[in-house]
Amino acid sequence: MIAIQRSKSLREQVYQALRKIILTGDLASGERIVETKLAKQLNVSRTPIREAIGQLQREKLIVSNPNGGFRVAKMSIKDAVQLYDCRIALEEVAVAGACKLVNSQQLKQLEQYIISAEQLTEANSGELNSFELLELDYQFHHLIAEISDNQWLLALLEQVFDKMALLRVQTTQHNPQVLEIRLEHRQIYDAIASKNPDLASKFIKQHLAASKVRVVGEMEIMTHQESNSN
Secondary structure, eight states: OOOOOSSSHHHHHHHHHHHHHHHSSOOOOOOOEEEHHHHHHSSSOOHHHHHHHHHHHHHTSSSEEESEEEEEEOHHHHHHHHHHHHHHHHHHHHHHHHHOOOOHHHHHHHHHHHHHHHHHHHHHHSSSHHHHHHHHHHHHHHHHHHHTTTTHHHHHHHHHHHHHHHHHHHHTTTTTGOOOOOHHHHOOOOOOOOOOHHHHHHHHHHHHHHHHHHHHHHHHHHHHHHHHHH
């Protein structure tokens, strides 16, 4: 059970809780949303649940069923390709800006995310913790966008990041090895630390392009398996 903090807006708390349930994969892609079950889980009435569903539907993390009700959105291969193309375009701009503005404290935090991912992978060599690695991946890329000091770029990327989180949960639950961030993040970090925007842009494009190939390839396998089972 997720504890709702009554000191804050109940509507906002329920929205954040439901959003987290979706983006951590506790509600799987394509899974039906059951209002009564969620209301019981969060210990609230169905009214804030419906409000949260409405907001998440506007954000396209929840979609309506043709026969009524709602379900968690399921990303298609076309969605994956288009989301990665958006990220590549936006993050090349972000990392170039970060090279010009980064300070020593921000560099230290970027490196800490890389070290944490390395330690997590080494500690769980038999079974990767996909959610924790996904969170470290998000924090690394989000900080680069923050450092670029472009609020519009950051706002656009945050919209893409949410959809990407759903996409990555969808694939890493099937195959955790899809997520490879340690070496690729280290290359990006080194380029930012040397304040080389051309090299940083090159490495972040290579990183996201490689991730795109891994994720799309995994989705093709999953689609093939689903079609064979039907």
